[in-house]
Amino acid sequence: MESLNEVWSHICDYTKTQISEVAFNVWIDILSLVSLDAGEATLFVRTSFQKKIIKETYYKLLEDAFFEVLKFNVKIKIVTEEDMPTPETLPADTSHDYEYTFENFIVGPSNRFAHAASVAVSENPAITYNPLFIHGNSGLGKTHLLNAVCKRIHQKFPQKNIVSVSAENFTRELIDSINRGNMAELRNKYRTADVLLVDDIQFIAGKESTQEEFFNTFNTLYQDKKQMVLTSDRPPKDIATLDNRIRSRFEQGIIADIQPPDFETRVGIVERKAQMLKFNLPEEIVFYIAEQVKTNIRQIEGVVKKLQAYTLLDNEMPTIGVAQNAIRDIRNDDQPEPITVKNIISEVSRTYAVSAEDILSKKHDAPFSYARQVAMYVVREVTQMSVAQIGTEFGGRDHSTVVYGIQKIKNLMKNNQKERDTINDIIKNMQNR
Numbered sequence: 001m002e003s004l005n006e007v008w009s010h011i012c013d014y015t016k017t018q019i020s021e022v023a024f025n026v027w028i029d030i031l032s033l034v035s036l037d038a039g040e041a042t043l044f045v046r047t048s049f050q051k052k053i054i055k056e057t058y059y060k061l062l063e064d065a066f067f068e069v070l071k072f073n074v075k076i077k078i079v080t081e082e083d084m085p086t087p088e089t090l091p092a093d094t095s096h097d098y099e100y101t102f103e104n105f106i107v108g109p110s111n112r113f114a115h116a117a118s119v120a121v122s123e124n125p126a127i128t129y130n131p132l133f134i135h136g137n138s139g140l141g142k143t144h145l146l147n148a149v150c151k152r153i154h155q156k157f158p159q160k161n162i163v164s165v166s167a168e169n170f171t172r173e174l175i176d177s178i179n180r181g182n183m184a185e186l187r188n189k190y191r192t193a194d195v196l197l198v199d200d201i202q203f204i205a206g207k208e209s210t211q212e213e214f215f216n217t218f219n220t221l222y223q224d225k226k227q228m229v230l231t232s233d234r235p236p237k238d239i240a241t242l243d244n245r246i247r248s249r250f251e252q253g254i255i256a257d258i259q260p261p262d263f264e265t266r267v268g269i270v271e272r273k274a275q276m277l278k279f280n281l282p283e284e285i286v287f288y289i290a291e292q293v294k295t296n297i298r299q300i301e302g303v304v305k306k307l308q309a310y311t312l313l314d315n316e317m318p319t320i321g322v323a324q325n326a327i328r329d330i331r332n333d334d335q336p337e338p339i340t341v342k343n344i345i346s347e348v349s350r351t352y353a354v355s356a357e358d359i360l361s362k363k364h365d366a367p368f369s370y371a372r373q374v375a376m377y378v379v380r381e382v383t384q385m386s387v388a389q390i391g392t393e394f395g396g397r398d399h400s401t402v403v404y405g406i407q408k409i410k411n412l413m414k415n416n417q418k419e420r421d422t423i424n425d426i427i428k429n430m431q432n433r
Contacts, residue, residue: 100147108265122152136258139296240421373405
């Protein structure tokens with residue numbers, strides 16, 4: 001490693017894979033690496049409250065990240081301005097990422113209500129809209145609003161305990177707690193929150209243990225008048241295998257959808273992003289980007305960043321041709337993560353509460369065999385792999401075993417509405433990753 005910045009960049013890359021985007025932006029991205037000497041890393045954060053939450057919640061993650069990057073154990077020391085009284089020793093302000101704030105959220109007809117509701121719960125947590133359920137397709141600003149809510153509440157109410165998590169990570173934590181026999185720790189973490197933010201809540205659907213735990217957590221927080229904000233790729237009524245008790249809880253609050261932005265809003269997004277980057281884009285380029293990229297705000301922002309990089313490299317203002325290349329590059333870079341057999345097996349294992357190892361094993365216990373057959377069916381539906389290839393992926397099973405398993409699930413789905421909904425939700429979750 002050549003510098004502290006390089007080390008910290010690798011640390012951040014690792015932590016991003018372990019926690020939700022919201023949690024990273026709110027609790028890890030606010031840190032800066034001040035020194036790394038003699039096996040001790042000093043991290044700076046501005047307030048004692050931030051220090052307290054990071055030490056209690058993310059200290060182990062940071063230890064693991066340093067070990068993953070440096071390949072040796074590091075003692076972590078977190079300091080604030082109070083711990084470092086000499087002003088000249090303080091690092092520069094680390095709050096450099098202003099992307100996920102209300103001030104930088106471009107409001108238009110497609111997202112006006114979701115934005116207004118988010119601001120309202122930030123100003124008066126658990127008083128106006130609770131829960132707030134935001135839904136919409138990927139790349140339209142759900143995560144931006146979730147982060148903005150988190151930051152605004154933290155600014156106005158620094159004493160509040162804010163907990164953010166993705167539904168997938170909540171499920172993983174639950175499974176880990178069950179295996180360790182330590183449910184008290186999980187419940188203490190989530191049921192003592194003043195504000196709970198959950199990204200991609202649709203991923204709890206069909207997972208009975210996860211839904212039961214989340215239902216009880218939700219009830220505890222609601223009764224204690226704590227704020228909850230949830231995001232999803234679809235409204236509660238369209239999450240087929242969501243427990244009806246949970247669906248009714250979601251629907252008793254406010255449901256706000258986000259649609260693709262109109263042209264004027266897209267122009268505003270391009271201009272705001274360029275302004276944030278101190279990048280002067282010609283009007284015709286702004287309009288061109290807004291015309292070409294219509295359904296994904298994340299792609300719009302990516303195009304502006306790419307154009308800035310081209311400009312810095314060539315020291316020339318971008319042309320329409322350069323903009324075309326940038327758009328093509330971003331669309332290629334922004335392809336969804338490929339669906340793999342491993343990912344499908346993981347999703348099935350969480351849904352049916354069996355391990356991925358058991359699904360791939362030779363065990364013939366009914367729960368393992370059934371989950372294995374569901375996984376084979378989903379792999380076939382989503383990837384269109386041949387039965388021979390699927391057999392290889394599932395431990396070298398004969399193609400006739402795969403055919404039998406897939407046909408069994410097909411027949412079951414014809415006559416069993418609940419299982420049909422569960423399996424279709426698994427397929428939707430994989431396709432919308």
